[in-house]
Amino acid sequence: MARNREGLVLVLDVGPAMHSVLPDVEKACSMLLQKKLIYNKYDEVGIVVFGTEETGNELAREIGGYENVTVLRNIRVVDEVVAEHVKQLPRGTVAGDFLDALIVGMDMLIKMYGNAQKGKKRLCLITNAACPTKDPFEGTKDDQVSTIAMKMAAEGIKMESIVMRSNLSGDAHERVIEENDHLLNLFSSNAIAKTVNVESPLSLLGSLKTRRVAPVTLFRGDLEINPTMKIKVWVYKKVAEERLPTLKMYSDKAPPTDKFAKHEVKIDYDYKVTAESTEVIAPEERIKGFRYGRQVIPISPDQIETLKFKTDKGMKLLGFTEASNILRHYYMKDVNIVVPDPSKEKSVLAVSAIAREMKQTNMVAIVRCVWRNGQGNAVVGVLTPNVSERDDTPDSFYFNVLPFAEDVREFPFPSFNKLPSSWKPDEQQQAVADNLVKMLDLAPSAKEEVLKPDLTPNPVLQRFYEYLELKSKSTDSALPPMDETFKRLIEQDPELISNNKSIMDSFRGSFEVKENPKLKKASKRLLRDKPSGSDDEDNRMITYEPNEKKIDVVGDANPIQDFEAMISRRDKTDWTEKAITQMKNLIMKLVENCTDEGDKALECVLALRKGCVLEQEPKQFNEFLNHLFKVCQERKLSHLLEHFTSKKITLIPKSEAADSDVVDENSGDFTVKQEPMIES
């Protein structure tokens, strides 16, 4: 196995107590394998299940024991078979012993790789850890676990345990659970092992890291307090968005008989003087330009090179400040983590001293960073302490980018105190709100924090991989509906709601909202939306009036029909605006370009007028008409001027639209709407 390949053994509890969550375990594992097929297709995977009726593993055959542990698959390169396999886990019949299963998994890894592949061997245990483990032949369970853990550490095997306990019944198991948790903790302190406790299926899906990314440092170098005092640090990304895979474009142009067709699509950029010209400008005849006000300033690559802002790699401390000076919403980007260079003990100490003292006194550090030489810009950011809870993990800092002066737009907003009192809650309403904020609690002390980001999977990715799998079986399969498990992410928890029904009801009762009756036209859909959960929710977003052909542009061919269709669209507020603007442009085009199409222009003007009266937009029309008149005068377009003077076209007066500032008598007099002179 080459570098950067992983050997993974999934150790899955399929005992009776797990049956209810096995579908979610299957989902999580299948996602993991799917991603391996796409991103890490040389990774190797084995599967061990325990709690099965039968026994089937090498250790049992060689030395006996290890009952009810079955190797579903030996370690092999990931393939479609295993991806399929993991979706049909057997349902076991007995309570399995997770220690036995772990040993079987570990044995497989050791036999397969020996001492090689340090750190690339992984055991992943998913269990409820609620069943008793067998006593070892000699010594205590603690001794046994410590021995196994040390063996793992020595072999460079990593372990992660996901303990899923949603609805444990009765207290009979309490002692067992306590013991098991203790044993799992022993793993953590003796090997590279971590245990994640989850309570909901959603967290279970989120707890398994399905995408393996090799961590790469962004920066290795000095954190400079001043030129004489430097701390050696490494910087990694702590948060980076996982996106959908980049899908390639596909060409179906090649004839089906062409066996060697690559079906690839190439993107070509042509640079031309004008859109019509066929002449293409060679790369060396192009120069980059930047907009500066009205001008576009050309800059040659040499100029950029010699003049640009130059940076030197490094992290420099600017100072410390109180944490309250840095409001949380100023964090600009994804987050980095700054860890001390693991080989430099003194640096580990220095980071530890500063981080702990920062936490103690509620301070943060402001630093200026250039991650690599020649980087286009420096960043200013804040270091916040990440004091480790585990003894064997060094302390570190989180790094967040802060905005520059240019990035902030300071708009003033009315102070809440100064709003009219009818807009403010009274005491009773405030009490109701307090109650809601208190009781709609997602982090109750006794239970798991619900929707913790660290355990919440991305629903879109989940859905994509599910769809991909379906499509691989049948090309025309339909998009599956949203997975039920993800309802907890998109909607309020029905249990939480029903427990707090009276609070919800009184909140609804205390804060009545109503549509603004003065608001005319579109966009009244706000309140009309059905409560969530209705199945047509997705559809409703995209289909407003399914039968209507949607016009979104006023074309040259049938401008009047287009305009009328568009102006009456109600699915978005800005259609009216768009329609009017486009119609105006079209009229100007007609007027400016062709002299013989005066009649068409006239028709369009009349249609625009009608539309503006209907939509009560007199100003739009009147202003435009004044403008049009001026243009006609300037260009001496007599045939149109005629219509003006014959009062075929008039301004929209008050009687037709209340918003108009044109009195009825003057509606034909748009020409004289000039500034009154000062009487002097």
Add this chain to the structure above:
Amino acid sequence: MELDPDDVFRDEDEDPESEFFQEKEASKEFLVYLIDASPKMFSSTCPSEEEDKQESHFHIAVSCIALSLKSHIINRSNDEIAICFFNTREKKNLQDLNGVYVFNVPERDCIDRPTARLIKEFDLIEESFDKDIGSQTGIVSDSRENSLYSALWVAQALLRKGSSKTADKRMFLFTNEDDPFGNMRISVKEDMTRTTLQRAKDVQDLGISIELLPLSQPDKQFNITLFYKDLIGLNSDELTEFMPSVGQKLEDMKDQLKKRVLAKRIAKRITFVICDGLSIELNGYALLRPAIPGSITWLDSTTNLPVKVERSYICTDTGAIMQDPIQRIQPYKNQNIMFTVEELSQVKKISTGHLRLLGFKPLSCLKDYYNLKPSTFLYPSDKEVIGSTRAFIALHRSMIQLERFAVAFYGGTTPPRLVALVAQDEIESDGGQVEPPGMNMIYLPYANDIRDIDELHSKPGVAAPRASEDQLKKASALMRRLELKDFSVCQFANPALQRHYAILQAIALDENEVSETRDETLPDEEGMNRPAVVKAIENFKQSIYGDDPDEESDSGAKEKSRKRKAGNADDGKYDYIELAKTGKLKDLTVVELKTYLTANNLPLGGKKEVLINRILTHIGK
């Protein structure tokens, strides 16, 4: 900030908000700066930043505008502006009115987008003002001249450009005269006041807003009630709010203008579903977004005219041009799985665009590493749904009181995200509002986005070194010494951006020298060298490193470098020269080739052929 010429290749998923950036570009603003140039503006002074120096009100007004012009050209280059002085000796305006001078530079309309030349010449306006424009009170008792009236008229005429539906139109009026008609005979005063107010009202009726930036005398506060409250149409409620400490200092004025020049733009209208049957209306504002140098326009290097860029998709098999939308594929299980663009967008659509409340958590649950991109500011609106503001304020207060934040699901981004709504109380200082009241929406990462780095650095069973009491004490002393007392988040200008625009300005004006820009982000060397600071750092260093001047002793093994060295031992395994002669280098593996390259300090990048050629060249020497 990378100058990325390949911006066009950007992933389609990237930056879902870019759409509203563009939308913003399209909507523009027309501004007229009206500056009172009466002698009183020159004779009145304010204390300046530097002690013992007084600055005239005129200087304050002009410097503010100069600053504002620069930010226009950078951030909002579509806006059109005009600069207009009144109470001037010379006149220059289309209406030919006395006492009004519209300042402009060649190759530019009176109201137009700012140009480099405008900025340059306006920077020097104070030197040439007396010669070219001159100051002269326009309102004198025995004539019926009314320069304020004329100024409003000229400004309004300038603002006739553009439709009031698609553009914001505003006037900024700088003056220190709170009673322009004060020394007139009572009958004339009434008449002049009436006509001027009528003029202002006409202006406002046309959808143009008038904003006043008054400057106070050191000994006498600008009294807005005398005249201007009627002109700008304030009622008595608003009066008390209207800038309590108007224009005392240059800095205040700059702040005021900076805040007011930017029109408030709603980035998104959001429906906030609190529970089934109760939804309120919110507006989302992008108060924090990284400023970037703007996109690249390709120019024809001989004419400097913009080049039309055409993108075409070409099938590599047949050379045919493909039409949008093009199918996508994902290789999976030895087949190519096809997706149409429509299908992909359906996959991403998992909920409505609404913001759904899910519950509340204590603020301590919001970890420092839960961040992905800039937050969005939320403020309620009663425009469509009456009662929204009340419900919002109630929740806002409770959340601040109970130190909790709301968790919600927001469908308005791709992909939809879990968000934290953090209530922010209003913070005010002398200069005005520092933090507006409302909620900040922070986009939370999913489990898939968070990486386990800590784990990577733990050594099982081996306790990580922790700081001792003494070291903590020294660290504490260090932190106290290096404390930035009144640090504010956005005090640094972006050095690369400043540089970029300095370059543009120099090229635009054909100047040989680019004006130096200061990098404010560098540490304060002077402060760092203060003896007390140096001592605190020295003490901390001593407590960590001891007396050892060589700072670091390596505790762990240098695994990586050792491995590399081990590799080097093998390089005697092959006779590369012999292999090269016989052309057998290609039989070696890339790893083996790299062994040679490493041993000879040659670059390791490239494909196998490249590596072989590199070795051949090296041997050839």
